[in-house]
Amino acid sequence: MMDILIPLIDASSYVLILVLIALGLMIIFGMMGVINMAHGELFMIGAYVMVLTQSAGLPFIVGLILAPLLVGLLGLIIETLLIRHIYLRPLDTILATWGLSIALKQGIVLIFGPEAQSVTSPIDATLIIGDFSYPMYRLIVMGISASLIAGTFWLFLKTDFGLMARAVIARPDTSAALGINTRRLYRWSFVIGTALAGLAGALIAPTISVDPQMGLGYLIPGFLSILVGGAGPLAGVLVGGGAVGGTSSLLTVWISPVAAQIAVFVLAILVIRLRPNGILGGKIEK
Amino acid sequence: MLEIKDLKAGYGEAMVLNDFSVEISHGQITALMGRNGMGKTTLLKAIMGLIPIKSGRILFNDTPIDNLQTYLISKAGVGYVPQGREVFDDFTVYENLRLAALGSSKQNLALLPKIYDWFPILKERLDQKAGTFSGGQQQILAIARALMTNPKILLLDEPTEGIQPSIVHEIGIQLSRIASETGLTILLVEQNVDMVKTMAEEIIFMENGKLTARCSAADLKNDDALLHRYLTI
Numbered sequence: 001m002m003d004i005l006i007p008l009i010d011a012s013s014y015v016l017i018l019v020l021i022a023l024g025l026m027i028i029f030g031m032m033g034v035i036n037m038a039h040g041e042l043f044m045i046g047a048y049v050m051v052l053t054q055s056a057g058l059p060f061i062v063g064l065i066l067a068p069l070l071v072g073l074l075g076l077i078i079e080t081l082l083i084r085h086i087y088l089r090p091l092d093t094i095l096a097t098w099g100l101s102i103a104l105k106q107g108i109v110l111i112f113g114p115e116a117q118s119v120t121s122p123i124d125a126t127l128i129i130g131d132f133s134y135p136m137y138r139l140i141v142m143g144i145s146a147s148l149i150a151g152t153f154w155l156f157l158k159t160d161f162g163l164m165a166r167a168v169i170a171r172p173d174t175s176a177a178l179g180i181n182t183r184r185l186y187r188w189s190f191v192i193g194t195a196l197a198g199l200a201g202a203l204i205a206p207t208i209s210v211d212p213q214m215g216l217g218y219l220i221p222g223f224l225s226i227l228v229g230g231a232g233p234l235a236g237v238l239v240g241g242g243a244v245g246g247t248s249s250l251l252t253v254w255i256s257p258v259a260a261q262i263a264v265f266v267l268a269i270l271v272i273r274l275r276p277n278g279i280l281g282g283k284i285e286k
Numbered sequence: 287m288l289e290i291k292d293l294k295a296g297y298g299e300a301m302v303l304n305d306f307s308v309e310i311s312h313g314q315i316t317a318l319m320g321r322n323g324m325g326k327t328t329l330l331k332a333i334m335g336l337i338p339i340k341s342g343r344i345l346f347n348d349t350p351i352d353n354l355q356t357y358l359i360s361k362a363g364v365g366y367v368p369q370g371r372e373v374f375d376d377f378t379v380y381e382n383l384r385l386a387a388l389g390s391s392k393q394n395l396a397l398l399p400k401i402y403d404w405f406p407i408l409k410e411r412l413d414q415k416a417g418t419f420s421g422g423q424q425q426i427l428a429i430a431r432a433l434m435t436n437p438k439i440l441l442l443d444e445p446t447e448g449i450q451p452s453i454v455h456e457i458g459i460q461l462s463r464i465a466s467e468t469g470l471t472i473l474l475v476e477q478n479v480d481m482v483k484t485m486a487e488e489i490i491f492m493e494n495g496k497l498t499a500r501c502s503a504a505d506l507k508n509d510d511a512l513l514h515r516y517l518t519i
Contacts, residue, residue: 160388163377167385170374173336176356177366179389179435183355 007253015245016145020200022225022237024193031189034093038101040215042194046201047210051117060122071198072191079190108212121206228271230278287312293342295332302328304495315472317486325495326475330441335359365437371428375417386434422453439471446478458484491516
């Protein structure tokens with residue numbers, strides 16, 4: 001029983017973080033056509049903010065607040081200096097943000113060195129119910145991730161900001177002709193996407209080793225989730241993140257990490273071959 | 287009210303508008319007619335800042351708007367109903383209308399009762415997705431949406447295209463009524479002669495990116511030669 005339950009909870013935990021990262025990617029891609037190759041590095045910087053907070057002796061919660069703020073601020077700077085000049089030019093954005101990702105990675109290496117850093121978990125307790133035991137902190141991370149995902153959905157589906165953002169995704173020119181400042185919406189959506197990545201990095205820092213290369217390990221599955229899920233912007237990410245994260249996490253435990261990687265890519269290829277618009281099959285309107 | 291001077295604009299190197307000039311006075315309904323490809327849609331897009339302008343000026347109430355971003359042109363009081371309607375298919379009728387108020391000013395939500403009065407069908411179907419509407423209903427929604435921004439001038443790009451004649455007539459009557467009630471200025475790009483005869487007070491004709499003729503509604507009714515010259519192929 002525990003052989004199944006524990007990997008399932010591990011998988012759900014991975015899926016939730018993956019969805020959080022993929023949501024940020026999807027918001028930025030869906031709205032601006034920007035494929036942000038530096039998204040993984042923003043996630044990594046979130047984790048490093050936590051490293052810094054802890055070495056400064058500040059409480060964990062301060063790190064959780066600082067990470068999205070600082071990474072969001074970094075997002076604002078990146079948007080102003082780089083992204084806004086290349087909106088709606090997907091190929092150029094890949095190159096530019098790829099360059100940015102290298103710069104950010106090397107920046108971290110210069111400051112912290114290439115070796116892995118560790119962040120101690122703020123809660124050592126373990127939840128024990130009968131035979132079942134699971135680290136409390138991981139469960140809390142799951143809870144926070146799920147709330148953040150729900151919060152993002154609420155922001156984009158239920159608020160006026162979300163209505164304008166979805167309008168801009170569907171018809172940018174018409175939205176502007178109705179008086180909507182599309183550039184400002186692009187900017188704040190980019191900041192929200194990056195802040196989410198920063199927060200995800202900070203949240204997950206105590207459960208993984210924090211090193212300059214950690215971003216890529218989440219960026220690729222993040223992109224695959226979007227690809228597999230389809231472009232129905234938000235729900236697609238949930239489905240895709242579930243399929244990619246679930247497959248990868250469960251097969252890693254049950255077979256091997258290599259088999260899991262192969263299975264994920266085979267899954268992605270099959271989905272793209274059989275359902276080019278993703279499992280949910282949303283249309284890309286651009 | 288709207289003054290366009292020597293406007294050159296187009297796509298890439300090709301100029302569609304060649305020194306186009308016109309003046310549209312306050313409170314008037316002007317129809318712009320001309321064959322396909324003569325630059326009518328391009329003119330409206332250039333006014334809205336949706337395509338770059340090569341040279342020339344566009345003044346709105348004596349203030350230049352040709353260097354403004356689209357959303358600021360809208361906020362200055364220029365309403366736009368694009369060709370093909372461009373309603374937000376996945377949004378409900380109410381969301382389409384609310385969006386226009388969010389873009390312009392939340393105070394414009396106070397215009398809703400007036401909009402419902404002009405277009406009762408929208409009130410009946412507030413929760414229906416715009417994508418499920420017929421072409422004519424979508425056109426009504428697109429016009430109502432533009433009116434929600436409380437414009438001083440309304441630019442309409444072929445509102446009758448692909449719409450059944452009964453609704454065309456209804457839209458024409460309703461727009462005339464709104465214009466006379468509110469003093470709204472209208473620039474209507476149209477190929478449908480009936481619509482133009484129903485609504486327009488003044489007609490301007492366009493050929494190869496230039497203004498070529500101008501006449502009153504009465505002239506148009508009496509003189510079929512104009513129509514033959516500028517519309518028949």
